[in-house]
Amino acid sequence: MRHSLDPTGERWIPGLFDPRVEDEHIARYDFACRHAAGLDVLDAACGSGAGTRLLASQGNAKSVLGLDIDEDAVSYASEHYAAPSVTFRTTPLEELALDACVDLVVSFETIEHVHSPEVVLARFHRALRPNGLLILSTPNRLVTSPRADSIADQPENRFHLREYTARELTKLAVDSNFNVLTTAGQRFRLRSSRGSANWLLDRLRGATGRRPDYQSPPEVRVRRWLVPRTIVIVARRVG
Numbered sequence: 001m002r003h004s005l006d007p008t009g010e011r012w013i014p015g016l017f018d019p020r021v022e023d024e025h026i027a028r029y030d031f032a033c034r035h036a037a038g039l040d041v042l043d044a045a046c047g048s049g050a051g052t053r054l055l056a057s058q059g060n061a062k063s064v065l066g067l068d069i070d071e072d073a074v075s076y077a078s079e080h081y082a083a084p085s086v087t088f089r090t091t092p093l094e095e096l097a098l099d100a101c102v103d104l105v106v107s108f109e110t111i112e113h114v115h116s117p118e119v120v121l122a123r124f125h126r127a128l129r130p131n132g133l134l135i136l137s138t139p140n141r142l143v144t145s146p147r148a149d150s151i152a153d154q155p156e157n158r159f160h161l162r163e164y165t166a167r168e169l170t171k172l173a174v175d176s177n178f179n180v181l182t183t184a185g186q187r188f189r190l191r192s193s194r195g196s197a198n199w200l201l202d203r204l205r206g207a208t209g210r211r212p213d214y215q216s217p218p219e220v221r222v223r224r225w226l227v228p229r230t231i232v233i234v235a236r237r238v239g
Contacts, residue, residue, distance in 0.1 A: 024186055024218040025051065025108070028232065031184075031220040032106045032135050033059030035234070039103035042067065042127055044093055044120075045110035049077025049086075055106065056085045065102070067091045093120045098127035108137045109230075111169075112160040121176035128237040134178055137232045139163050143189050144229065166231050178235035184220050185228020 029051040036059030043052040046066030055064045066081075066088045068074050077088045093107075094116050105124045114120050124134055141148055141163035145155040148163065155163040164172070170180050220232050 020218070024230065026054075027186060027218040027220055028108050028137055028230075029054045029106075030058070031232065032104075032108075035059075035133060035135065036061040036064075036104055036106075038062050040101065041065070041104045041106060042098070042102045042124075044096075044105060044107040044124065045069070045113075046077060046088065047073055049073075049081035049088060051106075051108070052077065052086055052088070053081035053083060056083050061085065061104075063087070065089065067093070067096070069093070093123060096120075096123035096127060098123075100127070100129045102127050103129055103132050105132070105134045107134070109139070111136060111138050111172075112155070112157075112163050115161065117162075117172060118176060121172065121178070125177055125237055125239075130237065132237045134173070134235045134237070135232070136169070136173070136235070137230055138169060140185065140228055140231050141165055141168075142227050164231065166228075166233075169231055169233060173233060173235045177238045179238050180233050180235045182222070182232075182234040184222045184232045184234075185230055186218050186220055186232065187229035188223045188226035189229055 033055060036055050039061055041055050041059070041061045041064045043055060043064055043066045046052045046068050049066050052064050052066035055061045062085065064086045066077055066086065068077070068088075068090065069092045071090050074088045074090045093110070093114060105128060107124070111117050111120065128134070139157070139160070141151070141155065142165055144157065145153070145163050148155060151162050151164060151168055166183055170183060173180050
């Protein structure tokens with residue numbers, strides 16, 4: 001039986017995304033792959049399973065468990081991205097009940113969707129072995145919802161419950177007993193509520209022979225003076 005997923009734009013399905021957005025998803029998993037070799041990995045909210053498979057094949061993880069709340073997503077992942085070292089399972093992250101059995105938790109573009117982020121991070125903490133790593137990404141409210149003044153404001157994306165700044169995401173991780181080692185991002189921009197400053201920046205980049213930001217490489221990197229569209233943190237379990 002063949003399974004399909006509705007392309008809402010919130011779940012990466014290879015070949016059905018805007019190539020620019022697909023490149024961003026691949027770049028995040030490429031970044032995670034650098035930390036995965038020889039480890040037991042949890043891919044939390046794995047969606048289609050394409051990234052889960054990358055962690056095993058490209059990242060050389062010892063094992064990868066892909067979890068998603070959506071049964072259709074898990075069925076699709078099992079059909080399209082199965083591998084000897086990869087397992088898929090349907091589980092709401094708030095109900096995750098794993099005890100010290102993985103070395104790395106990867107959770108991309110997820111925390112903005114959950115009702116109880118503190119509960120989810122506590123579940124990740126419980127699932128990790130001592131000194132285990134968490135790699136977490138989320139849209140940066142300063143760029144994706146620039147008219148939202150606080151975390152309590154409704155994001156512009158109707159699928160998101162809340163969006164974070166880098167400082168807010170760091171605080172959430174620290175309050176959940178993680179030590180944030182790296183704060184990085186993708187698609188760096190100026191902060192501009194109307195977008196005019198970023199339009200001007202792209203024009204200036206083009207005039208100097210450089211590509212506009214929306215066409216720039218999507219790799220995860222650290223930039224001190226610009227604001228990332230997507231925040232990526234690497235944090236170590238404490239305790």
